[in-house]
Amino acid sequence: MPLTTPRFWYARHRSWQTWLLGPLGWLYGKAVGLHRHRTRPWRCDVPVLSIGNLTLGGTGKTPLGIALAQGLAQRGWRVAVLLRGYGARRRESRQLTPASRFEDVGDEALEYGRGLGAGLGPWPVAVWVGSNRCHSAERAIAAGADLILLDDGLQHWPLARDLDVSVLDGRHGLGNRQVFPAGPLREPIEQLARADVLVLTGSGPAAPVPAETGEWCPAEWPLDKPWFAVRFRLEPPPELHGEPLLAFCGIGLPQKFFAALRACGLQLMATESFPDHHVYADADLNRLLDLAHANSAHLVTTVKDGQRLPPAFREAVTLVPLRVEPTSLQPLLELVDRRLSALVAPHPHG
Template identity: 35%
Template structure:
């Protein structure tokens, strides 16, 4: 899995990587043409976007896999809630076991669906934001109508909404992982681009994540500015906030990671950022077991994890909040710790983005 990821993100060179990409290039051309045609139809109003009677903010990306959208969604929701607005979050609910077209994961007072019925990210957000309604649906417009009807929602935040042009938004935010902005530069499936890079020209705001993980940030910014034009770009980093045992919310010291032999287990889009985060606590030895994004763990995977931990003589097994609920079923078989993170902006960027959001709220949101 990591080998394929390295090829698609441009981190792996050599003959095998080149052959792999060449084989997939015809499919990428077909996919790219389809995306360009779709964007053209929306740009020319041949296809029209539907309007909701509230503010709509999309947080999305231009590549497949993790860029760090979900912590940004949580940060935005907290900002608007703390500013006195009624907020709802809508996700597609990737890989959820749907019983209905629209699912209410949380009504802002309690969680109503299981992790399997919600999807991992939606359930995680519902736990993190218990006072904010969270919905899942492939039809974001219908879900938005439901949110307005039930809670008189003033602002809806779309998680992974950049490609969902069926719903009109007032603010289009794209999140870019600064450690691999465009992968190898190719469209899916030969690369990780979900649409052409020039699509960034239609965004309102760009957020760079993991900026503390690279040394050539100014070059990355310059490259993005060349493609996107004069867009506002903010920089952010992810920092651990707490560490706790799976199934036990009591906090442990983050310093307990220091000088330990650690096995990392995750099914996220960009596992290397997880590695970089834990490396900051100076473990004596670190190994990674990376599964595919949104992976549903099974009994045989738990046995593999146990064997790997035994072979490397691991002191601690650590996973992410995204993986937490899918591993919870095996909490009695596996001693595992969960590392929680949050997004933080540089001080001057944090003030600027809050000023911009407050201006948006005054001019665009219903009272």
């Protein structure tokens, strides 16, 4: 269910809300664990790479998934991305096309489609959406895929994975380390070790930072498992520089977007936050347009939010894409390619 990130989730000290909601978080964690143990995963005929997170949103999972899908496709893999289609009205498995609508596939699928585009070689990355991702995997493989990228897969049990990548925001980390609703965790903290690779995301130098430099890393992360720092950057259109802006978004950690815009040197006159995955109504956009007019400002938002805008308002809003810095991705991409290649023999990708 869409929600606005509570401040106490990322407070330095435990708040009264955390203590009050702690028993509900314990019950939620137990229910998730019970569901996991009762599920018998189905294993498909090709390697499955999962990208997920232990926390609720705001980690940069989707841009990372897009970058990995592009990088693996360029290395010769025939990649198919599987998404649940959060917010979509249709549940059956279907492939994303240029005619796909938000109502049918959800905002993340459209963000993947926009980010992947075309021109990746003879096999463009395919994006499949559906509540039954085992069925989506079957259809993708029948269509020619030899690698499945399971988006938001850390808590998805029906489809067996060969490599689990868990994504954490390098600044906010695990927050107060409590399970929802007492904190931002989807599962108890010890389940972080279930992943094979940890990726810390954020902004900063475009290079991976080894653990011995002392950069933040969860104390719970096993020392024998690899972790990488992957950097992101906003790419605002040049015409936004020097213009007064009103920024809005409905994502897991909205302040990250606003801070990143300011770090790019953009002038924010005001900001507006909405619940994660918020579906914008005409009334929302009319209010934002009135506020922008009052501040003589131009509206800007994220690419993901842009997929949820009513068509009549899209020309009035500029989307600011978030992309992975290629040099920081390379060590992770090489490890993922190497591990997945070891699962197929002979290795067909050179």
